[in-house]
Amino acid sequence: MIRSPHSAISLDKMALAFEKDISAEFTIKALLAAWPPDELKPVMTYLHDNLHGILTDRPAELEDHIGRLQPLIDQAKADYLAAGHAMLNPKTGAVITNPASIQTYLKNWVNKSIRAIFNYDNDNQSFISKDSGRLAYRHARHLKVDSCPYCNANFTFTIKNKRMKCRPQFDHFLNKGRHPYLALSFFNLIPSCALCNSGALKGSKPFSITTHVHPFLNDMEGLxxxxxxxxxxxxxxxxxxxxxxxxxxxxxxxxxxxxxxxxxxxxxxxxxxxxxxxxxxxxxxxxxxxxxxxxxxxxxxxxxxxxxxxxxxxxxxxxxxxxxxxxxxxxxxxxxxxxxxxxxxxxxxx
Incomplete structure (x- = not known):
């Protein structure tokens, strides 16, 4: 894994600029504030009150947010279950009774709700799709990383013109499937090649700064x-x-x-x-x-x-x-x- 072209201080400044860009394009804070008083309200309140950090904090602080949010999410699931809401199989319409299927349903309920707000790839108005991917291309261009920081074996050029377009994929160092509220976090969007970001390699494997080297803040040099x-x-x-x-x-x-x-x-x-x-x-x-x-x-x-x-x-x-x-x-x-x-x-x- 290779060194980032940007210092940690420069990355912090870029994170602030990224936050302004996201805030201008998406109404995340307003959506969180307007969330109704249901079981997920405490989760949405935390995300509203800590949105600046969620978007701009370094990886260690992002993992702190995970630690604080998980009990709130677990409580929301427990409250939803206790409230007796009908949980129906989306394909068959049958009531779900299997314990494992219930937990899957609750996880999907939480993730779907949060993904709709932190809209990385949810629909055609998402970060990667809106205006023909304008935001994602602009972000990749700002980062100026021309080879994959994970492998240094594939190019990650950003090109967008009338004849062609290509850009790096964005790997979520902290998996967005487990932590959908980090889907638009600056330090969690790592420009990478398609192979490194594929299910065959990193995919959805759990990563942490305690177990893996983060390409924005560390590299293999000297290791x-x-x-x-x-x-x-x-x-x-x-x-x-x-x-x-x-x-x-x-x-x-x-x-x-x-x-x-x-x-x-x-x-x-x-x-x-x-x-x-x-x-x-x-x-x-x-x-x-x-x-x-x-x-x-x-x-x-x-x-x-x-x-x-x-x-x-x-x-x-x-x-x-x-x-x-x-x-x-x-x-x-x-x-x-x-x-x-x-x-x-x-x-x-x-």
Whole structure:
């Protein structure tokens, strides 16, 4: 997982701008205030009183809201059940009596009510659909993340013109099916590729900042590195094969190790990156052939007049490798972390 192009402070400012955008497009606060005095009223009152935080708080605070809301939601379900409301199967119209089906009905009742207010994808007036997806495209464009922060293996460009349109999907780090009131929370909308956001990988798996690495505030740099674990001569001369692996960095704590491992597992990074050995092979060759003295010679040789074409040796190294080598730029191009890590392993560092 790669580093966000924005600092935490910048993200906080972006969250405030996002809140203004959402408030101008949706009447969330008014809908919450106008909720009738039924079993869900305490839940809606909490959401009304804490709407600013729900939309703009960082992940830790969002999880605090979950902790405060869950007892209110549980009580609303209990009150609904005690009130004797008719619970009918939406397909058959029959009265639901099975305990498990009753709990499913109550969950759907709560979620449907909240989803209609925090309208991410509920209808054609939702965040992702309104005005041909204008809000979602604008939000993706503001974030400026061109490769998936979870895998760095797929591009997430935002393009919208007369000929075509595409944008990243938005993964809800804290699952919107379990927590529909976080469906429009700035820090819960992670631009991602379709594969990482698919049911085959993350899908609806439960995530938390205590168990997983959050891409807006953390990254894998300093936690895990890609490694080939092969000697350059053995690979280049003897043709030895290698296995591309993700290895924990020295000094990583047990808690960091577990969280990083959860991300690696959830997004299938070991399996997916095993198909990029060809890229790693090219990087090994380039790192070996373009050693320190070669890079220095290139830096001093290429001039126009008395001015160097290249600003630094690091620029030459990135040109050689065809990718960025600084973590701050990983979001601009796919496979940049892999490229940097393998180059580093074989002595080509910035």
């Amino acid at each position: 895990y590195n890609f490694r080939a674990d092969v000697d350059a001569v053995d690979f280049l001369v003897n043709g030895d094969d290698f296995t591309l692996v993700l290895k924990p960095c020295k000094g990583i704590s047990s808690a960091q190790y577990k969280k990083a491992q959860q991300n690696i597992k959830a997004f299938g990074l070991d399996d997916r990156y095993s198909y990029h050995k060809d890229i790693a092979s090219d990087v090994i060759k380039k790192a070996y052939f373009y050693n320190k003295s070669t890079v220095e010679a290139l830096f001093t040789s290429f001039q126009i007049g008395n001015e160097n074409i290249f600003k630094s040796e690091s620029e030459i190294k990135e040109l050689i490798l065809g990718n960025y080598m600084h973590p701050d730029n990983f979001h601009k191009r796919i496979l940049s972390k892999l490229t940097k890590d393998i180059a580093e392993e074989f002595g080509l560092t910035i």
